[in-house]
Amino acid sequence: MDLQLDLLDNSHDFLNNALFYYNKANLDDGHEEGQADLETKLFWKTGFILLVQSLELILKETLRRTSDVFVYENIDAPFSSDSKTISFQKSVQRLLNLKINFISTEQKDFILNCAEIRNQFIHYKVKYNSVDIKKKFCKLVEMYSIIHKKATKEKIKIWKDNEYYYKDCLKKAKDFYVFRGLEFNKKELEIFKKEISDMQEFNYCYDKKGNYFERIKYGDKRDFLYMDFKYCPHCAAKLSEYHLKMCSHEACSKCGKQLIFCGCAKGMVHIDLEVNDDDI
Ligand SMILES: [Zn+2]
Numbered sequence: 001m002d003l004q005l006d007l008l009d010n011s012h013d014f015l016n017n018a019l020f021y022y023n024k025a026n027l028d029d030g031h032e033e034g035q036a037d038l039e040t041k042l043f044w045k046t047g048f049i050l051l052v053q054s055l056e057l058i059l060k061e062t063l064r065r066t067s068d069v070f071v072y073e074n075i076d077a078p079f080s081s082d083s084k085t086i087s088f089q090k091s092v093q094r095l096l097n098l099k100i101n102f103i104s105t106e107q108k109d110f111i112l113n114c115a116e117i118r119n120q121f122i123h124y125k126v127k128y129n130s131v132d133i134k135k136k137f138c139k140l141v142e143m144y145s146i147i148h149k150k151a152t153k154e155k156i157k158i159w160k161d162n163e164y165y166y167k168d169c170l171k172k173a174k175d176f177y178v179f180r181g182l183e184f185n186k187k188e189l190e191i192f193k194k195e196i197s198d199m200q201e202f203n204y205c206y207d208k209k210g211n212y213f214e215r216i217k218y219g220d221k222r223d224f225l226y227m228d229f230k231y232c233p234h235c236a237a238k239l240s241e242y243h244l245k246m247c248s249h250e251a252c253s254k255c256g257k258q259l260i261f262c263g264c265a266k267g268m269v270h271i272d273l274e275v276n277d278d279d280i
């Protein structure tokens with residue numbers, strides 16, 4: 001089978017492949033040790049390289065649509081089949097010079113920063129953070145869609161299986177937070193923080209006979225489920241904090257098993273442990 005892709009098709013193809021890896025990298029949506037798998041996070045690297053490549057091609061297509069010669073390094077030299085095409089870095093600057101208000105200086109800096117990360121991924125020793133790279137990825141997809149719209153007025157050919165991930169990137173480019181390694185939008189994060197703070201009030205459990213027994217905090221010396229992770233892998237409680245409701249990692253102080261399965265607790269209450277002078 002012979003395949004022929006023009007610049008735009010090729011750019012779409014790289015974008016779709018980048019989204020394919022975005023999906024793979026998101027199979028674990030945690031970002032802290034204990035929440036995520038290292039191999040899954042490695043997919044960010046390939047996904048990011050493909051995404052930057054797709055952006056490079058859409059920028060070149062934009063130049064080409066202005067004039068065929070603009071995709072070449074030296075626009076004044078006589079054209080031949082081995083004329084050198086413009087580098088990514090130069091194409092960004094050329095676009096900025098040629099097309100007023102097409103991209104901002106801030107966007108240019110961001111694109112060049114992403115191009116630099118891409119180069120590091122390919123050529124050098126690599127160090128990256130999964131939260132930073134996801135934020136950049138989503139922002140870059142958003143930028144791609146804006147540039148594409150301005151340049152072509154055509155629809156981006158997104159594979160059917162990728163439509164969800166494409167929309168997800170556009171959504172997260174605007175509203176994405178990571179707290180204790182977990183992902184939220186702004187509203188979800190507010191609810192989560194309130195839930196954590198509300199749960200700290202419940203310091204005791206009671207059994208069906210009405211007897212009280214202490215709750216065990218994350219990382220307490222009696223917490224046999226503690227695995228030396230900064231946050232509880234299930235509910236993201238931090239050290240010396242009570243778990244969220246129904247967390248499978250909370251230990252039971254009455255029987256020493258997992259609280260959600262042992263059946264000791266009928267409910268949770270707040271017991272004021274402060275001793276007033278009047279009580280003595
Ligand atoms: Zn927990």
Ligand SMILES: [Zn+2]
Pocket residue numbers: 252253254255256257258259262263264265
């Ligand atoms: Zn128990």
